[in-house]
Amino acid sequence: NPSKRARTMVTESAMRDAFAKYAEYLNALNEKRERVVKASRDVTMNSKKVIFQVHRMSKYNKEEIIEQAEKDLTAVTDQYMSRLVKELQGTDFWKLRRAYSPGVQEYVEAATFCNFCKTGTLLKLDEINATLLPLSDPSLEPLKINILDYLLGLADLTGELMRLAIGRISDGELDFAENICRFVRDIYRELTLVVPHMDDSSDMKQKMDTMLQSVMKIENACFSVHVRGSEYIPLLGSNDPSSFLVGVPDIEL
Amino acid sequence: NPSKRARTMVTESAMRDAFAKYAEYLNALNEKRERVVKASRDVTMNSKKVIFQVHRMSKYNKEEIIEQAEKDLTAVTDQYMSRLVKELQGTDFWKLRRAYSPGVQEYVEAATFCNFCKTGTLLKLDEINATLLPLSDPSLEPLKINILDYLLGLADLTGELMRLAIGRISDGELDFAENICRFVRDIYRELTLVVPHMDDSSDMKQKMDTMLQSVMKIENACFSVHVRGSEYIPLLGSNDPSSFLVGVPDIEL
Amino acid sequence: SSSHSLEKQFEGFRTQLEESGSLRERIRAVVSEIESTTRLTYASLLLVHQSRPTPELLEKAKSQIDVLKKHYEQLAEILREFPGQYYRYHGDWRSETQTVVSLLTFMHWLETGSLLTHREAAEKLGMDSSEFGLDVEDYLIGVCFMSNELPRYVVNQVTAGDYDCPRRVLRFLTDLHAAFRMLNLRNDFLRKKFDGMKYDLRRVEEVYYDVKIRGLTPNGELVGDQAVQGQS
Amino acid sequence: SSSHSLEKQFEGFRTQLEESGSLRERIRAVVSEIESTTRLTYASLLLVHQSRPTPELLEKAKSQIDVLKKHYEQLAEILREFPGQYYRYHGDWRSETQTVVSLLTFMHWLETGSLLTHREAAEKLGMDSSEFGLDVEDYLIGVCFMSNELPRYVVNQVTAGDYDCPRRVLRFLTDLHAAFRMLNLRNDFLRKKFDGMKYDLRRVEEVYYDVKIRGLTPNGELVGDQAVQGQS
Amino acid sequence: SSSHSLEKQFEGFRTQLEESGSLRERIRAVVSEIESTTRLTYASLLLVHQSRPTPELLEKAKSQIDVLKKHYEQLAEILREFPGQYYRYHGDWRSETQTVVSLLTFMHWLETGSLLTHREAAEKLGMDSSEFGLDVEDYLIGVCFMSNELPRYVVNQVTAGDYDCPRRVLRFLTDLHAAFRMLNLRNDFLRKKFDGMKYDLRRVEEVYYDVKIRGLTPNGELVGDQAVQGQS
Amino acid sequence: SSSHSLEKQFEGFRTQLEESGSLRERIRAVVSEIESTTRLTYASLLLVHQSRPTPELLEKAKSQIDVLKKHYEQLAEILREFPGQYYRYHGDWRSETQTVVSLLTFMHWLETGSLLTHREAAEKLGMDSSEFGLDVEDYLIGVCFMSNELPRYVVNQVTAGDYDCPRRVLRFLTDLHAAFRMLNLRNDFLRKKFDGMKYDLRRVEEVYYDVKIRGLTPNGELVGDQAVQGQS
Amino acid sequence: SSSHSLEKQFEGFRTQLEESGSLRERIRAVVSEIESTTRLTYASLLLVHQSRPTPELLEKAKSQIDVLKKHYEQLAEILREFPGQYYRYHGDWRSETQTVVSLLTFMHWLETGSLLTHREAAEKLGMDSSEFGLDVEDYLIGVCFMSNELPRYVVNQVTAGDYDCPRRVLRFLTDLHAAFRMLNLRNDFLRKKFDGMKYDLRRVEEVYYDVKIRGLTPNGELVGDQAVQGQS
Amino acid sequence: SSSHSLEKQFEGFRTQLEESGSLRERIRAVVSEIESTTRLTYASLLLVHQSRPTPELLEKAKSQIDVLKKHYEQLAEILREFPGQYYRYHGDWRSETQTVVSLLTFMHWLETGSLLTHREAAEKLGMDSSEFGLDVEDYLIGVCFMSNELPRYVVNQVTAGDYDCPRRVLRFLTDLHAAFRMLNLRNDFLRKKFDGMKYDLRRVEEVYYDVKIRGLTPNGELVGDQAVQGQS
Ligand SMILES: [Mn+2]
Ligand SMILES: [Mn+2]
Known part of the structure; x- marks a missing residue:
């Protein structure tokens, strides 16, 4: 039956034409996604370096360290975030979110970490987005970090703050540690109210547990310094429990 | 401060009194649950034996086997289900459901299995519940098997039917196998519409997958017999594809 | 104070997220309708495995497509209020839409023997606008799901006496697979589903083999024997 | 026919299950309100860890209890339409109610230093009728959750200078544990939670030890030393 | 002193633990020999699927049984030093023994057409004492494994022209299945293995009918029981 | 006939399989009694952490040991019917027995300050026959469990004013650890438990350090530097 | 000073750790190319299952081998910079190389009917130097993968009328299996893959049986009983 | 013939696989010696926590280093037969080597107060050739393990009256941490171990302050750097 055979061949070639279009679409999408993933990975790596830089802080080099960290962060923004912004421009930001979300989260973590160390306050989402605005072509809709990525980044921030707090206590900077404690508690409390409304809160819930652990680690460290300090008040005759640690002449070391 | 101490002691003893009540409540509940679980386990074990009995069926002993299975089932009802009914009477059936559900499901499986082999139809939930009615004290609310347990039992039934179908084909009872096939397909189809509405459909969903596998195993077996049979029609000169299998004189074995 | 500005920012987040949450609820209500319509349609279409007369079944199933289309229009309407957020909520209707596509393409194949294209599928569902389109990957996954039905269909058709069915399905599936x-698939869900299509193909080849080796032909005659020999 | 009677039976099942489903949706709507009220209340109560003045915090939290009570009355009303099915849907509010209990008992403990009883908790929530009661296990699990808060509370109170707190908490927790x-617990969730209470107790003991060994006393004097020696 | 008596006691434990460790090593060494002998024996026996002359193959395989028996005697000897600990180490040789049983029962069936009993199998392996016996479940699982070989054997025998084989296997397998x-099996490993036997049975039936329907008989005549007896 | 002898053999298998199943149920019933007795006894013994007078507590706990012993005698009796099968069912009472050992060794340590030996523990439980003994690994794991109680005990004793306790416990634990x-432990459960003992030791060292650096002595007087130096 | 030398040492560690990280990225980029080339080549080669003329298909596939070879030379070059670290990164290209081997051996078998040796495979990929060789286990696993294609090939060839194919494949697979x-395989991945080969063999035997019992011969004529007997 | 050449090739594979298998066994035998020597050495070295005289302990431990070195030379020798395969088997001795490094660095610190460098550690173990080197990550992880011992060491030294120890350890650990x-560590095992070091540092600081605040100095005077030098 030749006509039947011919018809099948038509069908087959129609199918191939259609699939050629799908292939084109998928290739373009995949390549873009690949580029975005790479850009995001670079953002991640370099944001991590910024965070590590902040951890190099000691009581004596704080200003320099933070200044250097801020410079590094600006470099991440200008070199790597800008690439991400360029890759994404004009695209539906939600469609490729999973490709760039890890990088953006780590960037939020780094930026808020630097900012806290410098000012003791939380860098707001709007402020971060304002710094990103100049990176994009003014004719296109600019990339705005979305609330979800911002919150996920904040969740990780508390882990870094915990590490920082333990370090600060070691350095005798009790006030600094107490500031961190207060700040982290505030963030944790605010997040408990926001998290249930998040789009996909399953991994965030796990992060909340980790965060509570971090809060408690800081609290335990503060407790420990406090009871220790209180014990020495009678010995030292001082009245300010925090002074004892700072008061130990470090030069001896 | 003796009054403070006294007050604490009062508090403590009030707590103990309260907990003594909780303990009493929990003990009674746990003991009842324990008895129900045991009764349920007996129902399970003996229902399984009924199912095994049905599987002993061959082409020649069908009536006897089914008759025996029905007797066994009646014994399960009278001896074990009645105990379950007695344990539960007057209680909130939903509260202890998890304790007796496995037994009830297996009982449903056995009862519907027997019934299908005998009549080729599905034993209804109302019919099962009617047989349970005489077991309970007329003054109390009788135990009714709930829809969920009934449906869960049906889901397992299809596995047994699949085993039965394979066995029937071996015995040359093609028609029987085809009946099973139709029946299982119907149940599967009806269940697909009901399952999404079930209270906790997670384990039922897994059972649905298994069920589809069972359906397909029966279909494949029927297919296999069919193509094999068709091949022999020219050889045998017969026109009835099902006759060939039944036609092989079994005495030879 | 710092703590106060923190509170204010989070207050704002909460409002936004709650809005998004209630949008999601509206979407889910529609999706649940889609899911339920699809399930019913599928359940009746599955009677093809029992060799009920196909045209009737198809007729009944087709009447449901318009219901589905209406639901998708509702979805589109809801999302029109939130431009640019299609892919934010896409996950909420993905899997249901894939099943819808598998339903549509299966029906179309039963009727014409050919593959319903992405454009055609989108049109049938009213998902052919630029703001509310049918995602290509969802379409392709739906096609894979459809392929999963074919081995079972072939087996049951042969049992019902249609010995030409394996050849037709095999040709279609071979073309589709090609x-x-x-x-160029990434290592994702679609890739996994496509990998599964290989097993459908293999199973249909086996069924075709079973029929062929026994010389079972559509009309009880040795049709196309020469063609097979010519090919070998 | 047989297939028809099958269909009819399942039709009936579907109707019943759908009814049950819509009941569940109504329940869930209320439970979600409960959950959200509880969360807000908890969030503000957690400021005790930051040593904000407790009476104010308690005042604010208490005002929320009445809101919760209203929600539970709504639940009771819904279930009144379906007598005997309390435990069918119990799972839908269990975990939220456990949290509510932990909230209530924590508040009560902060205020009085003693344990809110099951009856008192039930009354506060309007769950004291025979048809719509407070499940005893839920109450007990809630109490375990409350116990989990105590080690953190003690640590923060000591940091804030309240050196008598560990002794008070330790006594309470010891009594509660006893x-x-x-x-006679089965091997279930409650048992697991209770097993966890051991760790709370141990942690409070450690804090008490830390304070004690350093001779830190409420008033800077050796209060109760003789009592301790009397006990040993 | 107390510290000294402690040391002495632990000295004893060390000895015991090391003994148990080295016992296990000794067992494993033997089991590994069993495994390897079994694998080689099976490999050569499986040439029956390639229609090599059975008596020769059996002869060769039988000579290995004595090797296996020696290994089991070594095991028994090792365990004789540790009375009552058979089941402590049972897991170390279970699975290998199941394979051995399947080997023995297959060989026995090839030779006699009947099932090697549990007692006979135990005797062949020297596992017939009360201290070192052949676990019943291991025996039964081994029998199931053996049944899995039969369909393959039948197919290959027919290919090689032995048209009486399906009948003989079918009778045996039907009895075994019954x-x-x-x-009354629990839902465990053995039950699963037994479920598989049903498929073996079906496959053998199919081959039997294939042969039957084509009138393929060894001599073109009906072969009675005597032929089977002739084979034994 | 062959089919009949087959049937007879399987009849025997059925009996054996069912016997083994019911044996296991009997064992489990006794083990559940052991578990419950142990839990209650432990609960009352743990009051030592609250500095209740030890002798009384020990008296009460000891009376329960005989109950345990009776249960183990029941187990032994059951297993006497199945000689050589101790290790077949060992897994069913292992973990409970380990807890029992930790209970016994803790009680003994409280009374004498030394480690209850394996033989003594076995005697107390009537597990000193050759057929029904106390597995050495179970004993050792139980001892590890006991060690886990010691840090808590030390902390609470110091809080209650017993400043000599850390020294005593540290000496015991150091010896035990050594x-x-x-x-030479394998990489198994016992090894893991033993690795945990290191943390117990470390914690006791810390408490000893706390007491020492503050010059707290058994007699309630401050010991000066010389005392510390005197010991070093 | 000590602190300075410490710093210098760690400076060196930093460099080394970063080098290793970037090496891994370079390797992964090449491996991803290999993966993609292999997939495309395999896809076109698999048209043999649709009875497309084999020589053409082989020609096309062969041209891709050189592309693969170039990629492996890139890998070799990268690793030449890090002598002795082949196996440090081996895991990064293992699984891809196994697929490549299965491709090569399948092509070779189609062309010659025999097994491409390890040495030949290594040469074709330029993996024949001592620093950058083809791991033997990877080769063997690849061969197992190739065997998995054979049953499908046989089925489709028979469908297309090539009745001699089963005999040829069966002989090859029997030899390969032997x-x-x-x-002496360890209990690892290779062992598992080899165990799977048994099923390929069994399936090919079944097809051979199907062809044989129906007297289907290469020449399209019915071969009688004598032919079958002649072979046995 | 083809079948024969196949056989010959596989004969070769068998040899290679067995070689690799026996190589692994030889490695494991040596590694097990390393593990056991390390464990014993560590056990005796850890007596420093019980304030046994350090020089003696070090003397005894050092004598074991040569034993370890010999074992590593055996390893190197074994691997010399298989050039380029260091990383193929690296996983088999990683974790043991990390423990060895922690042992060596702890001993070196006890003796000199400074960190044993990677090169020195490698030399001590004879792992300083280019073919058989000490992996940098293994060295670093070993150093982290060593740091975990320091808090315990400090606590016990102070208990034993060595009030200068905290200062020395603190200086060392501060430098090491810096x-x-x-x-720039990835988020892997090493990072996790390094995170733990921060807690070691903090604990040592606490002890340092404990001692400092009480004015506990070796001679009641401030001890300068010379003391440390005096110790080395
Ligand atoms: Mn981080
Ligand atoms: Mn069942």
Whole structure:
């Protein structure tokens, strides 16, 4: 039956034409996604370096360290975030979110970490987005970090703050540690109210547990310094429990 | 401060009194649950034996086997289900459901299995519940098997039917196998519409997958017999594809 | 104070997220309708495995497509209020839409023997606008799901006496598989589903083999024997 | 026909299950309100860890209890339409109610230093009728959750200078733990939670030890030393 | 002193633990020999699927049974030093023994057409003492494994022209299946293996009918029981 | 006939399989009694952490040991019917027995300050026959469990004013740890538990340090530097 | 000073750790190319299942081998910078190389009917130097993968009328299986893959049986009983 | 013939696989010796926590280093037969080597107060050739393990009256921590171990302050750097 055979061949070639279009679409999408993933990975790596830089802080080099960290962060923004912004421009930001979300989260973590160390306050989402605005072509809709990525980044921030707090206590900077404690508690409390409304809160819930652990680690460290300090008040005759640690002449070391 | 101490002691003893009540409540509940679980386990074990009995069926002993299975089932009802009914009477059936559900499901499986082999139809939930009615004290609310347990039992039934179908084909009872096939397909189809509405459909969903596998195993077996049979029609000169299998004189074995 | 500005920012987040949450609820209500319509349609279409007369079944199933289309229009309407957020909520209707596509393409194949294209599928569902389109990957996954039905269909058709069915399905599935191979798939869900299509193909080949080796032909005659020999 | 009667039976099932489903949706709507009220209340109560003045915090939290009570009355009303099915849907509000209990008992403990009883908790929530009661296990699990808060509370109170707190908490927790041991627990969730209470107790003991060994006393004097020696 | 008596006691434990460790090593060494002998024996026996002359193959395989028996005697000897600990180490040789049983029962069936009993199998392996016996479940699982070989054997025998083979296997497998049905199996490994036997049975039936329907008989005549006896 | 002898053999298998199943149920019933007795006894013994007078507590706990012994005698009796099968069912009472051992060794340590030996523990439980003995690994694991109680005990004793306790416990635990190190443990559960003992030791050292650096002595007087130096 | 030398040492560690990280990225980029080339080549080669003329298909596939070879040379070059670290990164290209081997051996078998040796495979990929060789296990696993294609090939060839194919494949697979059985495999991935080969063999035997019992011969004529007997 | 050449090739594979298998066994035998020597050495070295005289302990431990070195030379020798395969088997001795490094660095610190460098550690173990080197990550992880011992050491030394110890350890650990901070660690095992070092540092600081605040100095005077030098 030749006509039947011919018809099948038509069908087959129609199918191939259609699939050629799908292939084109998928290739373009995949390549873009690949580029975005790479850009995001670079953002991640370099944001991590910024965070590590902040951890190099000691009581004596704080200003320099933070200044250097801020410079590094600006470099991440200008070199790597800008690439991400360029890759994404004009695209539906939600469609490729999973490709760039890890990088953006780590960037939020780094930026808020630097900012806290410098000012003791939380860098707001709007402020971060304002710094990103100049990176994009003014004719296109600019990339705005979305609330979800911002919150996920904040969740990780508390882990870094915990590490920082333990370090600060070691350095005798009790006030600094107490500031961190207060700040982290505030963030944790605010997040408990926001998290249930998040789009996909399953991994965030796990992060909340980790965060509570971090809060408690800081609290335990503060407790420990406090009871220790209180014990020495009678010995030292001082009245300010925090002074004892700072008061130990470090030069001896 | 003796009054403070006294007050604490009062508090403590009030707590103990309260907990003594909780303990009493929990003990009674746990003991009842324990008895129900045991009764349920007996129902399970003996229902399984009924199912095994049905599987002993061959082409020649069908009536006897089914008759025996029905007797066994009646014994399960009278001896074990009645105990379950007695344990539960007057209680909130939903509260202890998890304790007796496995037994009830297996009982449903056995009862519907027997019934299908005998009549080729599905034993209804109302019919099962009617047989349970005489077991309970007329003054109390009788135990009714709930829809969920009934449906869960049906889901397992299809596995047994699949085993039965394979066995029937071996015995040359093609028609029987085809009946099973139709029946299982119907149940599967009806269940697909009901399952999404079930209270906790997670384990039922897994059972649905298994069920589809069972359906397909029966279909494949029927297919296999069919193509094999068709091949022999020219050889045998017969026109009835099902006759060939039944036609092989079994005495030879 | 710092703590106060913190509170204010989070207050704002909460409002936004709650809005998004209630949008999601509206979407889910519609999706649940889609899911339920699809399930019913599928359940009745599955009677093809029991060899009920196909045209009737198809007729009944087709009447449901318009219901589905209406639901998708509702979805589109809801999302029109939130431009640019299609892919934010896409996950909420993905899997249901894939099943819808598998339903549509299966019906179309039963009727015409050919593959319903992405454009055609989108049109049938009213998902052919630029703001509310049918995602290509969802379409392709739906096609894979459809392929999963074919081995079972072939087996049951042969049992019902249609000995030409395996040949037709095998040709279709071979072409479809070849067409899919043109795609450069990432290591994702679609890739996994496509990998599964290989097993459908293999199973249909086996059924075709079973029929062929026994010389079972559509009309009880040795049709196309020469063609087979010519090919070998 | 047989297939028809099958269909009819399942039709009936579907109707019943759908009814049950819509009941569940109504329940869930209320439970979600409960959950959200509880969360807000908890969030503000957690400021005790930051040593904000407790009476104010308690005042604010208490005002929320009445809101919760209203929600539970709504639940009771819904279930009144379906007598005997309390435990069918119990799972839908269990975990939220456990949290509510932990909230209530924590507040009560902060205020009085003693344990809110099951009856009192039930009354506060309007769950004291025979048809719509507070499940005893839920109450007990809630109490375990409350116990989990105590080590953190003690640590923060000491940091804030309240050196008598560990002693008070330790006494309460020891009594509570002893009371729990009177229960004959099965190997279930409650048992697991109760097993966890051991760690709370141990942690509070450690804090008490830390304070004690350093001779830190409420008033800077050796209060109760003789009592301790009397006890040893 | 107390510290000294402690040391002495632990000295004893060390000895015991090391003994148990080295015992296990000794067992494993023997089991590894069993495994390797079994694998080689099986490999050569499986040439029956390639229609090599059975008597020769059996002869060769039988000579290995004595090797296996020696290994089991070594095991028994090792365990004789540790009375009552058979089941402590049972897991170390279970699975290998199941394979051995399947080997023995297959060989026995090839030779006699009947099932090697549990007692006979135990005797062949020297596992017939009360201290070192052949676990019943291991025996039964081994029998199931053996049944899995039969369909393949039948197919290959027919290919090689032995048209009486399906009948003989079918009778054997039918009886075996019926016997297994008497057991009330728990839902465990053995039950699963037994379920598989049903498929073996079906495959053998199919081959039997293939042969039958084509009138393929060894001599073109009906072969009676005597032929089977002739084979034994 | 062959089919009949087959049937007879399987009849025997059925009996054996069912016997083994019911044996296991009997064992489990007794083990559940052991578990419950142990839990209650432990609960009352743990009051030592609250500095209740030890002798009384020990008296009460000891009376329960005989109950345990009776249960183990029941187990032994059951297993006497199945000689050589101790290790077949060992897994069913292992973990409970380990807890029992930790209970016994803790009680003994409280009374004498030394480690209850394996033989003594076995005697107390009537597990000193050759057929029904106390597995050495179970004993050792139980001892590890006991060691886990010691840090808590030390902390609470110091809080209650017993400043000599850390020294005593540290000496005991150091010796015990050293004794364990003599064993060449495999990478199993016991090894993991023993690794945990290191943390107990470390915690007791810390408490000893706390007491020492503050010059707290058994007699409630401050010991000066010379005392510390005197010991070093 | 000590602190300075410490710093210098760690400076060196930093460099080394970063080097290793970037090396891994370079390797992964090449491996991803290999993966993609292999997939495309395999896809076109698999048209043999649709009875496309084999020589053409082989020609096309062969042209891709050189592309693969170039990629492996890139890998070799990268690793030449890090002598002795082949196996440090081996895991990064293992699984891809196994697929490549299965491709090569399948092509070779289609062309010659025999097994491409390890040496030949290594040469074709330029993996024949001592620093950058083809791991033997990877080769063997690849061969197992190739065997998995054969049953499908046989089925489709028979459908297309090539009735001699089963005999040829069966002989090859029997020999291959026997050769594998000589290896003393550990309980690892290779062992598992080899165990799977048994099923390929069984399926090919079944097809051979199907063809044989129906007297289907290469020449399209019915071969009688005598032919079958002649072979046995 | 083809079948024969196949056999010959596989004969070769068998040899290679067995070689690799026996190589692994030889490695494991040596590694097990390393593990056991390390465990014993560590056990005796850890007596420093019980304030046994350090020089003696070190003398005894050092004598074991040569034993370890010999074992590593055996390893190197074994691997010399298989050039380029260091990383193929690296996983088999990683974790043991990390423990060895922690042992060596702890001993070196006890003796000199400074960190044993990677090169020195490698030399001590004879792992300083280019073919058989000490992996940098293994060295770093070993150093982290060593740091975990220091808090315990400090606590016990102070208990025993050595009030200068905290200062020395604190200086060392501060420098080490700073050096580690230079590394940009991935989120892997090493990072996790390094995170733990921060807690070691903090604990040592606490002890330092405990001692400081009480004015506990070796001679009641401030001890300068010379003391440390005096110790080395
Ligand atoms: Mn981070
Ligand atoms: Mn069942």
